[in-house]
Amino acid sequence: MSESLSTPHPRTRWRFAVAFGVIGSLLVAVLITAFIWPAATSSPKNxxxxxxxxxxxxxxxxxxxxxxxxxxxxxxxxxxxxxxxxxxxxxxxxxxxxxxxxxxxxxxxxxxxxxxxxxxxxxxxxxxxxxxxxxxxxxxxxxxxxxxxxxxxxxxxxxxxxxxxxxxxxxxxVVPLADSDPTGAGIAAATFPLVLGGMLGGILLSLLVAGAVRRLVALAVFGIAAGALSALILQTWFGLLQRDWLLNAAALGLGMTATAAFIIGMNAVFGRPGLGIAAVITVLFANPLAAAAVPVQFLPEPWGQIGQYFVPGAASNLLRSLSYFPDAATGMQWMILLCWTALGVLLALVGHYRDKPDMQVPEEQLEPETQLEAV
Known part of the structure; x- marks a missing residue:
C-alpha cells in the first residue's frame, strides 16, 4: 500500500472548524448589512x-x-x-x-x-x-x-x-425618463456591473500580467475596450443611456479603469491581502453609498455625501448627468475618477520600485579604488 493511502490526512481541529463557521456567518452578516442598511435607513428628507x-x-x-x-x-x-x-x-x-x-x-x-x-x-x-x-x-x-x-x-x-x-x-x-427605461431601474442598475467590471479587470490584470509597465498598458487597453463594449450594450442595445455615446463610453471606461487601477495598486503594495482590502472598500463600503437609485439627501448623513467621493458614486452620478442633464456640472465627477485612477497607478509604481532589487554594477565599470574596496 502506498504511503499516500496509508497516511491519514490531517484533520482540522474542532475549535478551528467552529471558529471558521462563525467567521463565515459574520462575513455574511456584514455583507447583508452593507447592502441593506443604506436602503433600509433612507427616507425622504431635505x-x-x-x-x-x-x-x-x-x-x-x-x-x-x-x-x-x-x-x-x-x-x-x-x-x-x-x-x-x-x-x-x-x-x-x-x-x-x-x-x-x-x-x-x-x-x-x-x-x-x-x-x-x-x-x-x-x-x-x-x-x-x-x-x-x-x-x-x-x-x-x-x-x-x-x-x-x-x-x-x-x-x-x-x-x-x-x-x-x-x-x-x-x-x-421637465426631464422625463427615456421610453426605453421608463422606471429608471436600468440606469440605476448600471452602477453594479460597472463596479464588478472594474474589480474583475483589476484582479485579472494583477494575477495574470507581470511587470508594472505592462500591467499599466493592459489597464489602459482594458479601460478603453471595456468602456466601448459597455456603452454598446447599455446604450446601443438596451437604450438605458442617452445622448452622446462617446462621452458615455468614456465615463464607463474611466469608472472601470479607476476601480481596476485601485485594485492593481493595492495588490502591488500589500500583495494578495491588498486585493481583499480593495474589494471590501469598493463593494461593501463605496457601492452601497453610491446613491444610484435615490437622491444623496435620502441617505443617512454624512454617508451619502461621502459616497460621492468614491468611484461608484461619482460614476453613477456622472452617467445620469451625461444621459439626461447636459447642463449639469460634471467636472467634479471626472476629477474624482481621474484621482482614483492616478492613486492606483501611483500605488502600482510604488510597489514595483519598492520590490525591485538594487541594480548591480559590473566590477569592470568601477574605479580602481572601488575595485580594491570590493575585494
Whole structure:
C-alpha cells in the first residue's frame, strides 16, 4: 500500500472548524448589512425643491414643512418658472412648486423616488383648492337663499369670481425618463456591473500580467475596450443611456479603469491581502453609498455625501448627468475618477520600485579604488 493511502490526512481541529463557521456567518452578516442598511435607513428628507409665489402662501408651506422632523423638502426660492427649469436641468434642485399658476415641476430622470415628494404636494394643493372653491360656492348659495327669502333678487357672482372656476394644479415633468427605461431601474442598475467590471479587470490584470509597465498598458487597453463594449450594450442595445455615446463610453471606461487601477495598486503594495482590502472598500463600503437609485439627501448623513467621493458614486452620478442633464456640472465627477485612477497607478509604481532589487554594477565599470574596496 502506498504511503499516500496509508497516511491519514490531517484533520482540522474542532475549535478551528467552529471558529471558521462563525467567521463565515459574520462575513455574511456584514455583507447583508452593507447592502441593506443604506436602503433600509433612507427616507425622504431635505430634498432641494424650488418655490415661488405670494409671500403668505410660501410662508404657510414653509411653516408646515418646518413642523416635520426631518423635513422632506428644503425649499429654495426661484424667481420664475424659467429659473426653476434652469435649476432643475442643471441638477441644483429636484423640482419646483409654483404657487401662482399653480404648477408643480418634477424631473423623474433625476430620481423617480424624489419626484414623488413634489407630486404629493401637488395633490395636497389640489385638495386645498377644491375645499376653498367648495366653501366659496356654499357661501354664495347661502347668500342667494337669504336674498330669495327676503324677496330680493339674488346678486349673481361674476364669471371669474371664486367658486365659479376650479383651478387645476398642473404637474410637468421637465426631464422625463427615456421610453426605453421608463422606471429608471436600468440606469440605476448600471452602477453594479460597472463596479464588478472594474474589480474583475483589476484582479485579472494583477494575477495574470507581470511587470508594472505592462500591467499599466493592459489597464489602459482594458479601460478603453471595456468602456466601448459597455456603452454598446447599455446604450446601443438596451437604450438605458442617452445622448452622446462617446462621452458615455468614456465615463464607463474611466469608472472601470479607476476601480481596476485601485485594485492593481493595492495588490502591488500589500500583495494578495491588498486585493481583499480593495474589494471590501469598493463593494461593501463605496457601492452601497453610491446613491444610484435615490437622491444623496435620502441617505443617512454624512454617508451619502461621502459616497460621492468614491468611484461608484461619482460614476453613477456622472452617467445620469451625461444621459439626461447636459447642463449639469460634471467636472467634479471626472476629477474624482481621474484621482482614483492616478492613486492606483501611483500605488502600482510604488510597489514595483519598492520590490525591485538594487541594480548591480559590473566590477569592470568601477574605479580602481572601488575595485580594491570590493575585494
Amino acid at each position: 430634498l432641494p425643491i424650488g418655490i415661488s409665489g405670494p409671500a403668505d402662501r410660501v410662508a404657510a408651506l414653509t411653516d408646515v414643512l418646518a413642523q416635520q422632523d426631518p423635513s422632506p423638502m428644503s425649499l429654495v426660492e426661484v424667481s420664475s418658472r424659467q429659473d426653476a427649469i434652469d435649476q432643475i436641468e442643471s441638477r441644483e434642485i429636484y423640482g419646483a412648486i409654483l404657487l401662482d399658476e399653480p404648477e408643480v415641476l418634477v424631473a423623474t430622470a433625476a430620481s423617480p423616488v424624489a419626484a414623488q415628494a413634489p407630486r404629493g404636494v401637488a395633490t395636497q394643493l389640489q385638495s386645498q383648492i377644491d375645499a376653498t372653491v367648495q366653501a366659496a360656492l356654499v357661501a354664495q348659495l347661502a347668500a342667494i337663499g337669504e336674498a330669495l327669502a327676503a324677496g330680493q333678487p339674488p346678486a349673481l357672482p361674476p364669471a371669474d369670481a371664486p367658486g365659479t372656476q376650479t383651478p387645476k394644479v398642473t404637474v410637468t415633468d
